[in-house]
Amino acid sequence: MSKNLSILSAKVKESLSQSIEELKQFCRIPSISAQNNSIGEAVQFLQEKITSIGGSVRVLDEVTGGFPVLYVHFEPGEKGNSNKTLLFYNHYDVQPPEPLHEWESDPFDVTERDGKLFARGIADNKGDLMARLTAIELLQKQDGGLPCHIKFLLEGEEEIGSPNLPYYLEKYSDLFKADACIWEHADRDEKNRVNLMAGVKxxxxxxxxxxxxxxxxxxxxxxxxxxxxxxxxxxxxxxxxxxxxxxxxxxxxxxLPPTEIELNYVKKMPFDEESFRENYGLKHPLITNYSGQDPREAYILNxxxxxxxxxxxxxxxxxxxxxxxxxxxxxxxxxxxxxxxxxxxxxxxxxxxxxxxxxxxxxxxxxxKAYRSDLSDPFVSLMVRTAEVVYKCDVVLSPNNAGTGPMTDFGHNLKLPIVSTGVGWAQSKLHAPNESIRITDYEEGILHIAHVLNEFGK
Ligand SMILES: [Zn+2]
The missing domain is CATH 3.30.70.360 (Alpha-Beta Plaits)
Structure with missing residues (x-):
């Protein structure tokens, strides 16, 4: 770890308890989009937090019956690079907490147990959003200030399928213009490897x-x-x-046939056929046995x-x-x-x-349609490189998720590379009772984002 990164790491440690305190406040707001609950309160919380750390917020609220999209902008500091813009995508809505009797603690009152924080929405994706804001707050205070332009698109309808996101992205594609985008969240896997994803099917x-x-x-x-x-x-x-x-x-x-660099990333992905079959209790061999195709290639590329x-x-x-x-x-x-x-x-x-x-x-x-970032874009390797330095573990980049999501609307409207990273772990239980993040992942997640921003602005 370089000297600058060690200094940054110490600053993250110092600010951690304050950041967690604010994360707790955010999670106390039950912003359940499916039930039209506390949306205004979540928007107000974010407006106050973002303006208090020097950002500007524009509330885009022009679709009747829809929930606002927030456009957030932070100017680069005096030594920052004004030619580069990094965009973050996050959402402030959460899934309903039901079934309530399966929660071991109140879903809207963050509880700490065994180094973990439990609350609805903490992994998907309020933890990620607060980690990013904390990183920005720390960089505001560093010599020279923020290293580049930083924008956010924050929506409140992700958990109900982002029905109005295509409208805002199309209409405001100039406003959200950026050189690269970091996606809402990602999880470590059961072997604690850090996963990054650069697209969706x-x-x-x-x-x-x-x-x-x-x-x-x-x-x-x-x-x-x-x-x-x-x-x-x-x-x-x-x-x-x-x-x-x-x-x-x-x-x-x-x-489009996969490029060589896409294939290389896929070949490096871990895949354990036995545990995959065991996890699901599969009663047949994998169907790739018929074609002889590498299961990792089939999973990501077919x-x-x-x-x-x-x-x-x-x-x-x-x-x-x-x-x-x-x-x-x-x-x-x-x-x-x-x-x-x-x-x-x-x-x-x-x-x-x-x-x-x-x-x-x-x-x-x-x-x-599917979306896959251009993996030869330097931003993709920057994300991998910075994650390897900060997390000191195996980092797995998948050219695309095997699933589908609103990343496609971003990619096709804004035409930029998109990579997901985040503070989740293998047992984060997104959308399920007892959703959680680990405090150590949260701390490292703040450091990773701060490091990415500094490197990106260079
Ligand atoms: Zn989410």
């Missing part, structure tokens, strides 16, 4: 339905009448074979087609001899860069027509 979510009669029939009509459940399962079976190859023509069109549910006919106790009139399936496709949800919709419709299933309707319920 996209998603196309479909509902497939077929109707073969006006009413459910007696199953004695089986020799004569078409059965909706069989129609749908045949239609589904035509789209993917037993080796898990997707057979829809055009599904893999336009996929698009998917998943039947999420099928409904038809009778599934109660005992037997009921019925020939169902209707069948319905929900299908999600996780998409990778280059794929477009509308195009996936089109090729699935075409496939069904061509294979004699014109009566199976396919509706696109929601769609979002």
């Amino acid at each position: 996209g998603m196309a979510y479909f509902e497939l339905t077929v109707e073969t009669a006006d009413m459910d029939l007696h199953s004695k009509t089986g020799p004569l009448a078409e059965n909706a459940a069989w129609r749908l399962t045949h239609a589904l079976a035509s789209m993917k074979n037993s080796k898990h190859e997707i057979l829809v023509k055009g599904f893999y069109d336009h996929i 698009p998917t087609m998943t039947i999420c549910g099928i409904q038809s006919g009778y599934y109660g106790d005992g037997s009921k001899t019925v020939l169902p009139k209707k069948a319905l399936a929900k299908l999600d496709c996780r998409l990778v860069p280059g794929q477009d949800p509308e195009h996936i919709h089109q090729v699935i419709s075409d496939h069904l027509h061509k294979h004699g299933f014109s009566d199976v309707s396919v509706k696109l319920l929601s769609g979002v």
Whole structure:
């Protein structure tokens, strides 16, 4: 650790108890977006905190029925780099705390046990937000002040799916313009490795339905009448074979092949097949056994087609001899860069027509494209390098999350590299009872952000 970093580290230690005190105040505000609870109070808390440490706040509140987006700006100090801007994305809303009886302490009164702080929203993501503000507060006091322009986009609708985020990002793309972005949060894994993520997969979510009669029939009509459940399962079976190859023509069109640097990061990711199978109690070998593909590559880089549910006919106790009139399936496709949800919709419709299933309707319920940061951008290696120095442990960068999230709206509107980092741990229990962070992770998280900012401003 360099001398400057040691000094910074000592300052973080000094300010830790005050920072935790403020984090406790923030967590006491039950800003539950799903219940339209205490949103104004959370906004006011942030406005006061941010202005008290020299930032300016503009409240963007122009969508009727929506919760405000805050635009936050800190000017660089006298020795800071005014040509560089780092943007943070965080949210001030939290999930509902229910089921309350499973909490060991009040979800809205931060409790300390065994070096951990427990409260709703502390890991997702009030802890991260306060760690970042504390880092900025410390850097304000260093010789020369803040090392660059710092902006935040703070929203209050993340836990209800960020319905108005695309609107604000599109309309205010100039305001939020930056050179790079740090995403809301991330967790250490069960082996305490620090995880960074630089993208997300996209998603196309479909509902497939077929109707073969006006009413459910007696199953004695089986020799004569078409059965909706069989129609749908045949239609589904035509789209993917037993080796898990997707057979829809055009599904893999336009996929951008991974770059060498993306592949290198994926190859360095840890993956323990045995514990993965054990964790989920998998009763079959991994499906990558058919293709021989490296499971890490498949997990991060492959698009998917998943039947999420099928409904038809009778599934109660005992037997009921019925020939169902209707069948319905929900299908999600996780998409990778280059794929477009509308195009996936089109090729699935075409496939069904061509294979004699014109009566199976396919509706696109929601769609979002994938996003992957340019991993050759120096910001990405800066994030990895600074994390290795501060955390002194293995740092794993994944080119994208295997899941989906609002990072896509940011990436496509603002066109910048995005990397997530944060103060969570393997047992943070996001969205669940007894959500927590570890105080040591919080302390190191403050230091990491301060260090990133100083390096970024150089
Ligand atoms: Zn979150």
